[in-house]
Amino acid sequence: xxxxxxxxxxxxxxxxxxxxxxxxxxxxxxxxxxxxxxxxxxxxxxxxxxxxxxxxxxxxxxxxxxxxxxxxxxxxxxxxxxxxxxxxxxxxxxxxxxxxxxxxxxxxxxxxxxxxxxxxxxxxxxxxxxxxxxxxxxxxxxxxxxxxxxxxxxxxxxxxxxxxxxxxxxxxxxxxxxxxxxxxxxx
Amino acid sequence: xxxxxxxxxxxxxxxxxxxxxxxxxxxxxxxxxxxxxxxxxxxxxxxxxxxxxxxxxxxxxxxxxxxxxxxxxxxxxxxxxxxxxxxxxxxxxxxxxxxxxxxxxxxxxxxxxxxxxxxxxxxxxxxxxxxxxxxxxxxxxxxxxxxxxxxxxxxxxxxxxxxxxxxxxxxxxxxxxxxxxxxxxxxxxxxxxxxxxxxxxxxxxxxxxxxxxxxxxxxxxxxxxxxxxxxxxxxxxxxxxxxxxxxxxxxxxxxxxxxxxxxxxxxxxxxxxxxxx
Numbered sequence: 172x173x174x175x176x177x178x179x180x181x182x183x184x185x186x187x188x189x190x191x192x193x194x195x196x197x198x199x200x201x202x203x204x205x206x207x208x209x210x211x212x213x214x215x216x217x218x219x220x221x222x223x224x225x226x227x228x229x230x231x232x233x234x235x236x237x238x239x240x241x242x243x244x245x246x247x248x249x250x251x252x253x254x255x256x257x258x259x260x261x262x263x264x265x266x267x268x269x270x271x272x273x274x275x276x277x278x279x280x281x282x283x284x285x286x287x288x289x290x291x292x293x294x295x296x297x298x299x300x301x302x303x304x305x306x307x308x309x310x311x312x313x314x315x316x317x318x319x320x321x322x323x324x325x326x327x328x329x330x331x332x333x334x335x336x337x338x339x340x341x342x343x344x345x346x347x348x349x350x351x352x353x354x355x356x357x358x
Numbered sequence: 359x360x361x362x363x364x365x366x367x368x369x370x371x372x373x374x375x376x377x378x379x380x381x382x383x384x385x386x387x388x389x390x391x392x393x394x395x396x397x398x399x400x401x402x403x404x405x406x407x408x409x410x411x412x413x414x415x416x417x418x419x420x421x422x423x424x425x426x427x428x429x430x431x432x433x434x435x436x437x438x439x440x441x442x443x444x445x446x447x448x449x450x451x452x453x454x455x456x457x458x459x460x461x462x463x464x465x466x467x468x469x470x471x472x473x474x475x476x477x478x479x480x481x482x483x484x485x486x487x488x489x490x491x492x493x494x495x496x497x498x499x500x501x502x503x504x505x506x507x508x509x510x511x512x513x514x515x516x517x518x519x520x521x522x523x524x525x526x527x528x529x530x531x532x533x534x535x536x537x538x539x540x541x542x543x544x545x546x547x548x549x550x551x552x553x554x555x556x557x558x559x560x561x562x563x564x565x566x567x568x569x570x571x572x573x574x575x576x577x578x579x580x581x582x583x584x585x586x587x588x589x590x591x592x593x594x595x596x597x598x599x600x601x602x603x604x605x606x607x608x609x610x611x612x613x614x615x616x617x618x619x620x621x622x623x624x625x626x627x628x629x630x631x632x633x634x635x
Contacts, residue, residue, distance in 0.1 A: 188429070196422070203417035217421055224425045294411045312373060313408045319375050338369045341404055348404070 191231050194239045195224075201240055201315055202247045208310045209251045211299050215258075223250040241317065245325045248307070255303070262303055297347040305340035308333055359383045364394045372401045501597075501608065504617065507564050509601045512582040512619040515560065515571070521580065522558030522573050532559040536570055544570035544585040544614070549633050554581070564617075574630065581620040581630060588615040596631055598624060607631045 202223060207216040227246045234242055255263055298306060307326065311317045323330045359367075359380075364387055370376050371384045388395040515521050524535040533546040539561055548556040554574045562571040562584060569586040594610040605627045607618045616634070620627050 199417045199422060199425075200414075203421065204415045207415040213415075213418070216415075217418065217424070220417070220421060221425050221428055225428055228429055291412050294407065294413060298408075298413065309408075313405055314414050319370070319373065334370055334375075337373070341369070341401055344404060345400060348407070 187231065191228060195227060195231070195243055198240045198243045199224075202243055204314060205244055205247050205307075205310060206251050208298070208306060209248075209303060210254070215254070219251050219254050220247065222254075223247040226250060238321070240315075241321050241325065244311070244315070244317075248325055294348065297344055300347065301340050301343055305336050305343070308336040309340040309344075312337055359387045361387075361391060361394055364388075364391070365397075368394065368398050369401065372398060372405065501599075504565060504608070505599050505601050505606055508582070508584055508606060508617045508619050509604050511562050511564060511571070511584070512580075512604060513602075515562075515573070515582060516580060521560065523560045525558040527556045527558075529556060532556065532572070535559055536561075540568050540570055540586075542570075542587050542614070544572065545612075545634075546572060547634065549574065549630070552633050554630050554633060576620075576622055576626060576630065579620055579622045581618055581622060581627070583634065584617040584619070585614050588613055596628070596635075598628070600624075609635070611635060 199220070202220050203216060206219045206223070207213060210216045210219060223243075223246050227243055230246070252263070298309065301309065304326070308322055311322045311325070312319075317325075319330045319333045322333045326333070364371075364384060367376065367380065367384060371381065374381075376384070388398055524532055526532050526535075527548055527550060529546040529548045533543070536544060536559060546556070546559070550556065554576050557573040557575050557580070560571040560573065562569050564584060564586070567586060569584050572583040572585065574581040574583065588610045590610065591613045592610065593612070596607045596609045599606040599608065604619055604621055605624045607616075607627055609616050609631070616631075618627060618631055618634075620630075622630070
């Protein structure tokens, strides 16, 4: 004994779920990778991703094609920031644009960057130490290969800010990953 | 292109974000400038170190299952609660809302029906009628709700010493004040010569929308005249009402809906409305 309308609705739901599995589920790794880098903890990342997927599933009716990975990552990003806001407020200190520009490299004579024969552990630590907004830009650019425009839309900042954040993130990483320079070698 | 420009653009260049012309310009510069090309190489080296560093976290195997399980739970708990449906539900009143309630509870009810314990159905139906249908029948009509809101607004405007946002008896000051604050132009007429001087205007909020409130005075009694675009354009005759000792008169005219509220007696308020119309 099934109600026809109910049956139709069930079908609709099944269809939607199938569509979701097809277009959104493949980006689960990307979602987890971003959440993992932003929360810096695998358990928190799993919670956040589950929550983000629940929201994505709810909003999926409003998704009108386009880049499904960016769409999902935006939701993951927002969910993560809400979570950080609630649980780790101190990490959300925004670095102003001026500060970013101030630390732009001033040396006119860059040394050859000798990356330490750093193991994965050391690199991870270096990336995790970056302020969250720099870390986010770096991960989205270097590991996800997103364009400046996509990152800017996701973080709701101008493209110039994305560029500054990346520059700063790289500068900081170069500092913590390269071999110590002899004092006085750089300006 | 000089070294300073390269400094700002080298990241965008390394990330292939620049147009062809600037890319070529930078390439030319890098070919001739050791310092800049070294800085650029450093960015590249860092990039490949990150990419090859095994830094990409893959989702743990059980996460997919966890996510799917969470949908099932969510679906059971809230059958039709999409965000959009929630918004509509909150916006709608009276009959429409009850309809939404019933529709929302249908899947749950149907699961009930399929259950071997078929006898619970009459109980559920009774509960449905008691809690959903009856309240709808005795729910206040739209007009009654506006009466209530308008009266409350009137009382509040006198209580909170916030009678007017723009205090002026000059209609040419009050009317333009509303420009840009609301999306319609309320008719403003001073009636001082008739014994109802304009006191000022105020922005108020009724029926989930910003409305214009004009304040008039009559022998120390204040009149709040609320105005907003009518949902139906037809003109209507004045409808008097009374609530908590306040007199109200409501009418529609030239596409606007008007509500006058005051502690004035009904006859004088009618006189006022006659002047405004």
